[in-house]
Amino acid sequence: MDLTLRIWRQASAESKGQFVDYQVQNISADASFLEMLDILNESLVMKGEEPVAFDHDCREGICGACSLYINGRPHGPDRGITTCQMHMRNFKDGETIVIEPWRAKPFPVIKDLMVDRTAFDEIIQAGGFITVRTGGTLPDANALPIPRAAAEDAMDAASCIGCGACVAACKNASAMLFVAAKVSQFALLPQGRPEARERVQNMVAKMDELGFGNCTNTYACEAECPKEISVSHIARMNREFFGAKLSAPLKKE
C-alpha cells in the first residue's frame, strides 16, 4: 500500500517542532508499523536526511519503549497492543497517518517522536518497592502462602510496561493508572503490606510534584493501555490513600 505520513519533527528539546509530510510506497500489510518507519528512515538516509528518531527496542510489546501517538491515539487504532505490535493491515491504501510523540508536560520531547519518561522512574524510586535486603538469606519462598486470586490480581497490575500511554491518553496527563498499578500490586500481596501506607503517600506526592494531572474518571487510560490494566486499580489506590491519610500520622524518622 502507499501512504502519506504526517510526522512530528523536532530537532531537540529546545527547538520548535513541526509536522512534515512523507510518502512511502509498496508497504506490505504484513509489515509492522515500526518496520514501515524503518523503510521510511532508510529512504531518508539514502537522501542524506536525518532519520526520524523514535524509541523502540524489543519489538514484541513488553519493553515499553515504543510510544507513538498515531491518528490521535496512543499506540494507534488497535486495542491491547503496543505500537510495535501493530501491523499495517490495520491501515488502508492511500491513507494519511498522523504520527506524534506523547504529549504531556512531565514527558518533554527529546527529539522527533522521542520523549523523556524519567518521571516514571522517579515515581518508582519514591516508593515503588518493598524494602527487603537484597541478597543474603530470606525466608523460604513457600513460607508465605498467597491466595491464588490475590497473586493473579497482583500479576494483572504488575504487567504494566511503563510506556506512558495512560498519561498520553488522559486529557489531564494523569499518571494515576501507572502509579495505581504499582501500588495495587504491592497492596494485594502480604509482602507489600508493612509499608503500604508510606508507599501510597510517597508515590502520590511524587506524582503530584512532577506535574502529572488529576484523575477525572474518563477511563481513557484503561481504553488505551496496551496491557489493558483496569481502572479498578485506581479505586484500590484511592482506598489505600484515604486509609493512610485517615489513620494516625506516620512517624517520620
Next chain:
Amino acid sequence: MAKLDAKIPKGPLAEKWNNYKVQQNLVNPANKRKLDIIVVGTGLAGAAAAASLGEMGFNVKIFGIHDSPRRAHSIAAQGGINAAKNYTNDGDSVHRLYNDTIKGGDYRSREANVYRLAEVSNSIIDQCVAQGVPFAREYGGLLDNRSFGGAQVSRTFYARGQTGQQLLLGAYSALSKEINKGSVKMYTRRDMMDLVVVDGRARGVIMRNLVTGALERYFAHAVVIATGGYGNVFFLSTNAMASNGSVAWKTYKKGAFFGNPSFTQIHPTCIPVHGDYQSKLTLMSESLRNDGRIWVPRKKEDAEKIQRGELKPTSIAEEDRDYYLERRYPAFGNLVPRDVASRAAKERCDAGFGVGSTGLAVYLDFADAIKRLGRHVIEARYGNLFQMYEKIVDENPYETPMMIYPAVHYTMGGIWVDYELQTTIPGLFAAGEANFSDHGANRLGASALMQGLADGYFVLPYTLQNYLADQIGVKPLPTDLPEFDKTERDTQELIDRLMSVNGDQTVDHYHRKLGLIMWDYVGMSRNKEGLEKSIGLIKDLRADFWKNVRIPGKADSMNVELEKALRVVDFLEMGELMARDALMREESCGGHFREEYQTAEGEALRNDKDFSFVAVWEYRGADNEPVLHKEPLVFEFTEVKQRSYK
C-alpha cells in the same frame, strides 16, 4: 601472555562455593563508602548487581542505553526461571539441576561454576518472592512449577508468559530503592564506548551521552559489564534492536579474553521469517512445548500442497502427521533441549517436509491439549503468547496450529571470566549473558534468568568485595589522566572516521548482509568450507562498509544512525572471530554443529580427547590474527557421556 587461571576453589564440588566464601576477604563498612563501582547494563545481572552492591554500602554508578533501566532486554524473557526447590516432589535436587545443566551444555562448561549456579538457584526464588514478584501459584497458595526442555522434572517458576518482565521489575525495584537512598546513581541513555585501563587495571569508562552526543568520563575502582549477548550479529534474532556486542568487543580489544565466541543458541520456537523488510524475530516461549506437539506432514506431497496454500493443516489425518521429536526422542519427546529441537526442525525442512509458504516452518499444535484440558486452561497458561502470535501472523492458534522455525536467540560465548567472574583484565568483571561461563555449548531453557540473577545477587557481591579488599588504599583517580585522554581521543577518532565516510549505503544494508553471511555459514550447521568462505566474505563486507556507509546528521547531538553504525562496526569484526572459533572446533557439541562430525543418526558427535576445553581468544591488534588459548575442562565429579535424549 596473561596466564589463564580459573581460580577454582579447592574441595569437593558441593563445598567449593562455601570454601570460597569462608576464605574471601571482606571490606569494612567505612571503607566500602570510599570505593566506587561502575556497572554497565541494567538487565537482570546489572540491576541485581548494582542493587546488591549499593545495599552493601559501595558507591555504585549504573549505566544503561535506554530511557529507563526497566527496558533492558531481560524484560522480554517469557517462560521462567529454574530452581532446585523440589516443591513438586519429583526427585529434583541441587545436584540434579547441576547435572542437567552441564549435560545440557554438552560438557563444555566448567564444573565448579555450574554447581554454584545450581546451588544459589533456590535463594533467587526466595529473594524474588520477598520483593513481591507475583509468581504463578496453586490454589493452596504455594508456588506453581512447569517443565522446560532438557529436564524430566518440573522446576521452572513462572509469572504467566512474562517471567523475565517480573524478575527484571523485581531487580528494578531493588535498584530504585538504592537510587532513592543515594547509594546508586543511575545514568540513562548512555552507551559505553570504551574501557579505561590504568596500570593494568580497569579504572573507568568512556560513555557517549545519547541525548547530547557528548563523550563523558567516569572513574571506578572496579567495572562490571552486564551488557548481554551479541546475537544481533545475525541481524535477525530474537534480541531487541539495541542489544549489541560492543562493550564485550571493546573490552576484548583492551585485553579481556573472549570465550567460545561461536557458541550461539538457535531457539526452535520462533515465528518464521516472512518478508525482507523484517527487523527482528519473535520468540514463542519454550513453555509452549509443555502442551504443544511439534509435527510436519508425513507425506512430501502434503507438505508441498500446504506450501502452495492448497491444503490446511487441520485437514491432515492423524496417521499422516510426523511428530518427529516424539518419534526420534521418545524419552524427552517435545521437551528435548533447544539445539536438538532446532536441528530436527531444520532436518525436516531441508528434506522438503516444511510448511508455510516458504517451506521453512513446522507446526506447533495445541489441538490435543485443548481437547484434554479445555481451551480456558490453555488460555490461562499461554494467553498472551497466543495473542502475540495472532497479532503478527494474523491466524488464530486456538484453531489452527502455530507455525514456528528456529531463530538466533542467545550467545553462550562471551567474555572469559574466572570463578570470581573476573576477566583477564584485573578489576573488570563480566556477568550474565555477557560472560561465557555457565552454559557450555547449549543453554537450557529458563536458565538465563537464573544465571543473570545468580551472578548479580549472589556471586558478584562476594567476589567483587574480595577484589576490592586490597583496593581500599587507592584514592579515586582524576579523569584527566593521560589514560582517560587517550581512550576518549580514540573514541572521538572512530566517530570522526565514521562520519566522514559519507558514502551511499545505509548501516542496515551492511548489517543485513552480515546477518545473511552469518546465518548461511556460521548458523545452525557449519562446515569447514563454508566457514573459510565466510571469513573472506566478512572481510570484504567490512572493507565495503568503511568505503560506502552513510551517516547523516552530526555526531555532537542525538544521532540514532551513528549509534547503529558504532554497533555494526563491532559486529563486522566479531562475526569473523565467531567463524574462526567455529572453524577451529573440529567437533560437534551442543549448538555448535559441524556437519563433518555427526553420528549415523545425525546427532552431534563430540571429540572429548581433543576439544574438551574452553576456546579463549586473545586480541593481538587489527593487523594480526587473534591467538587461541585453551582452558582445559576437567571433570572431577561428573561422568562425561554422549548426550542422549532418546
